[in-house]
Amino acid sequence: MFDVLSDHSRRRILDLLRERPRLVGELVAELGMSQPTVSKHLRTLREAGLVQARPEAGRRRYELRAEPLAQLDAWLEPYRRLWSTGLDALEQHLDTMPDTGPDPQEQLP
Amino acid sequence: MFDVLSDHSRRRILDLLRERPRLVGELVAELGMSQPTVSKHLRTLREAGLVQARPEAGRRRYELRAEPLAQLDAWLEPYRRLWSTGLDALEQHLDTMPDTGPDPQEQLP
DNA sequence: TAGTTATATAAGCCAGTCGGTATGTTCAAA
DNA sequence: TTTGAACATACCGACTGGCTTATATAACTA
Numbered sequence: 684m685f686d687v688l689s690d691h692s693r694r695r696i697l698d699l700l701r702e703r704p705r706l707v708g709e710l711v712a713e714l715g716m717s718q719p720t721v722s723k724h725l726r727t728l729r730e731a732g733l734v735q736a737r738p739e740a741g742r743r744r745y746e747l748r749a750e751p752l753a754q755l756d757a758w759l760e761p762y763r764r765l766w767s768t769g770l771d772a773l774e775q776h777l778d779t780m781p782d783t784g785p786d787p788q789e790q791l792p
Numbered sequence: 793m794f795d796v797l798s799d800h801s802r803r804r805i806l807d808l809l810r811e812r813p814r815l816v817g818e819l820v821a822e823l824g825m826s827q828p829t830v831s832k833h834l835r836t837l838r839e840a841g842l843v844q845a846r847p848e849a850g851r852r853r854y855e856l857r858a859e860p861l862a863q864l865d866a867w868l869e870p871y872r873r874l875w876s877t878g879l880d881a882l883e884q885h886l887d888t889m890p891d892t893g894p895d896p897q898e899q900l901p
Numbered sequence: 902t903a904g905t906t907a908t909a910t911a912a913g914c915c916a917g918t919c920g921g922t923a924t925g926t927t928c929a930a931a
Numbered sequence: 932t933t934t935g936a937a938c939a940t941a942c943c944g945a946c947t948g949g950c951t952t953a954t955a956t957a958a959c960t961a
Contacts, residue, residue: 685794685797685798685803686798686948688794688798689794689795689797689798690948690949692949694794694867697871701870701871701874706907706908707907707908707909708906708907708908716950717950717951717952718907718908718909719908719909719910719911719950719951719952719953720949720950720951721908722908722909722910723909723910723949723950724949725908725909726909726910738958740958740959741906741907741908741957741958741959742906742907742908742958743907743908743909747874749871749872749874749875750875752868752871752872752875753875755864755868756868756872758803759861759864759865759868761810762806762810762858762861763858763861763865765810765856765858766858766859766861766862799918799919801919801920815937815938816937816938816939817936817937817938825920825921826920826921826922827937827938827939828920828921828922828923828938828939828940828941829919829920829921830938831938831939831940832919832920832939832940833919834938834939835939835940847928849928849929850927850928850929850930850936850937850938851928851936851937851938852937852938852939902961903960903961904959904960904961905958905959905960905961906957906958906959906960907956907957907958907959908955908956908957908958909954909955909956909957910953910954910955910956911952911953911954911955912951912952912953912954913950913951913952913953914949914950914951914952915948915949915950915951916947916948916949916950917946917947917948917949918945918946918947918948919944919945919946919947920943920944920945920946921942921943921944921945922941922942922943923940923941923942923943924939924940924941924942925938925939925940925941926937926938926939926940927936927937927938927939928935928936928937928938929934929935929936929937930933930934930935930936931932931933931934
């Protein structure tokens with residue numbers, strides 16, 4: 684999942700498909716890359732379940748499938764608490780140890 | 793950001809530092825990689841602002857800095873709506889267009 | 902059926918990167 | 932100041948992955 688998303692061109696494709704489904708030729712024009720290169724990226728995205736092709740009058744319209752991104756969201760989840768509370772790993776650790784000083788913040792779950 | 797996170801070893805390091813800050817030697821032992829390799833990953837993470845080193849009795853204790861991950865979260869945000877509502881780019885598009893009938897299924901070559 | 906268009910796959914090149922070994926560098930203790 | 936431990940950097944070989952050109956496949960059209 685991270686591997687698939689680490690490529691800038693593939694993220695551009697996802698961003699474009701987020702607006703609306705598109706034909707391969709449309710993506711080629713907007714990305715300014717060769718058609719085979721775009722097709723290979725689409726294959727990678729397809730195998731990751733992030734896009735889906737629908738035949739349409741001899742062409743192929745690609746559409747976004749966002750569900751697999753939930754994995755990324757799941758990975759991010761435990762980190763989200765840290766930055767959203769301004770708490771990093773150091774303070775989190777100190778929270779679990781006998782306190783030697785004042786405790787500025789308190790924490791939930 | 794995506795480039796930094798696309799490496800499995802670096803994600804393992806972040807996961808370990810999420811538990812608690814650690815010395816380089818501790819990470820080396822837990823990752824089973826050579827010390828220079830770990831140091832190189834730490835440098836990459838440091839330059840991305842994801843970790844931070846604190847000198848400690850001649851050693852270096854690395855701690856997590858989760859804030860930059862907010863960028864990832866921001867990128868993810870517009871997609872989160874799609875999968876959380878079960879709405880993908882296709883239906884989103886069709887919502888804005890007059891319906892022409894039932895849609896077929898896809899196929900593979 | 903042949904020709905044309907749209908897309909997919911194949912093969913090859915090149916740049917970037919991961920991991921390793923060897924070598925600096927820094928710091929604390931003696 | 933010297934030694935030794937902990938960590939960083941330099942450099943190298945192997946592999947990966949993206950891009951390009953050339954070619955194959957599929958579907959529409961005449």
